[in-house]
Amino acid sequence: MGSGPVVVIILSHRDPDQVSRLAARVASGADTVAVVHHDPEGVPWSAPRSSNILAIPDPRPCRWGRLSLVEAQWRSLEWVTRAIPEFSWALLVSGHDYPIRTMPAIEAELAATRHDAFLRHFPIGDPADDVDPWQAFTRRRYLRRRRLPFSARSVPLPFSRRHPYRDGTGLYVGDMWFNLSAEAVGAILADRPLSDRLLRYLRHAPIPDETFICSMARNVRPALDVADDSKRFIRWSAAQAHPETITSAHLPDLGESDAFFTRKVDMTAHPEVLDALDQLADDRARRGR
Structure with a gap:
């Protein structure tokens, strides 16, 4: 893999102090750049004067x-390739994620891997091949539903939509939190016919961020080596729409995880957790883990 800087793209919209704390921790790496896309309609945030903490100009x-979340990912990748052309990897996190390993340790693993990407994903093909109930749910979501204009609701269609997942193009779903090598980023940005088809179709799809990058990464040719792992520590409670908030109770499991980041962290509700995560990562680095 390339030897340039690792770029961590942070999508944020509130909690500016936490965003700054995250960006500073990311920028503590030996060769890492924090790139922040901060929603202009959110709580204001100002980038510090730093050569390795950058704000994407003209954020949307x-x-x-909604598709606007996908477009923010896409525009961020395009901006990174122009502003930091020598980058080696691009990672996407939210403003409520936080590293659980030191950035030099993350840099070292990415530099040594044979993979082109780390991305948790599932193929949505023949129902007989399903291994997770989520596959059936997302099959209906992306092939048989449509989001109502100006609404958060989606409705079933009386017939299957004509979709772009045919003639060798597969439908994949998974986490939006990607880890893409420079080679992978270049490949997906270069396939404009595929990205244009998917973006047009997903404009009226429910939750398009859970399929766009996955489908791009798994359909470009030549094929990429994509590890089925988001490198994120996430815990879900039963019947919850959002991940659990990380507390001190999660620290033992975090210490055993090989993930790069955890989510979700809330500095207001649990101000002690970020210091504990820094200490955890530093202790693991000293032990060589």
Whole structure:
């Protein structure tokens, strides 16, 4: 893999103090750049004067479950390739994520890997091949539903939509939190016919961020070596729409995880957690883990 800086793209919209704390921790790496896309309609945030904490100019409003979130990812990748052309990897996190390993340790693993990307994903093909109930749910979401204009609701269609997942193009779903090598970023940005088709189709799809990058990464040719792992520590409670908030109770499991980041962290509700995560990462680095 390339030897340039690792770029961590931070999508944020509130909690400016926490965003600054995250950016500073990311920028503590030997060769890492924090790039912040901060929603202009969110709580204001100002980038510090730093050569390795950068704010993406002209950020756009982002809405959960809308194509604007995908467009923010896409525009961020395009900006990174122009502003930091020598980068080696691009990682996407939210403003409520936080590293659980030191950035030099993350840099070292990315430099040594044979993979082109780390991205948790599932193929949505023949229902008989499903291994997780989520596959059936997302099959309906992306192939048989449509989001109502100006609404958070989606409705079933009386017939299957004509979709772009045919003639060798597969539908994949997974986490939006990607880890892409420079080679992978270059490959997906270069395939404009594929990205244009998917973006047009997903404009009216529910939750397009859970399929766009996955489908791009798994469909470009030549094929990329994509590890099925987001490198994120996330815990879900039963029937919850959002991940658990990380507390001190999670520290033992975090110490055993090989993930790069955890989510979600809330500095207001649990101000002690970020210091504990810094200490955890530093202790692991000293032990060589």
